[in-house]
Amino acid sequence: DKKQVPADIGNNQWFFSVFDKLRAVGGDSMSCQQLCVLSLIAKSGNNGILTSDITATLKTSLSSIQRQLGRLGEGFKYKIPSGEERIRDGLKLIEEFVDPVNRKQNRFVLSVKGVKFFKQLNDVSHRR
Numbered sequence: 001d002k003k004q005v006p007a008d009i010g011n012n013q014w015f016f017s018v019f020d021k022l023r024a025v026g027g028d029s030m031s032c033q034q035l036c037v038l039s040l041i042a043k044s045g046n047n048g049i050l051t052s053d054i055t056a057t058l059k060t061s062l063s064s065i066q067r068q069l070g071r072l073g074e075g076f077k078y079k080i081p082s083g084e085e086r087i088r089d090g091l092k093l094i095e096e097f098v099d100p101v102n103r104k105q106n107r108f109v110l111s112v113k114g115v116k117f118f119k120q121l122n123d124v125s126h127r128r
Contacts, residue, residue: 041072
């Protein structure tokens with residue numbers, strides 16, 4: 001059932017320092033913020049992370065984080081200027097589940113695809 005094993009997180013410690021540097025320089029660009037959100041989710045392991053914890057860590061707005069979660073997850077809906085609603089598929093690197101302690105909150109974890117992505121990053125880092 002577990003999507004990650006502790007070794008997956010341990011093997012990617014090099015990447016988390018990259019995340020910390022991105023956060024320190026105030027990466028507000030969309031792709032930088034996505035990478036920071038994804039890294040926080042990866043660091044959280046199988047317990048997942050709450051949206052409120054992500055917004056607090058990155059010191060940004062809830063709506064901004066929700067957009068990134070949509071892009072990293074299943075996708076999101078948006079309206080074009082005419083008012084028509086469209087759907088954009090997400091990257092499916094993360095999954096959402098109900099917090100077992102507080103059923104009104106959701107947590108985010110890496111999906112199987114997300115774990116594979118981090119394993120590939122780890123493979124690349126060891127080939128250097």
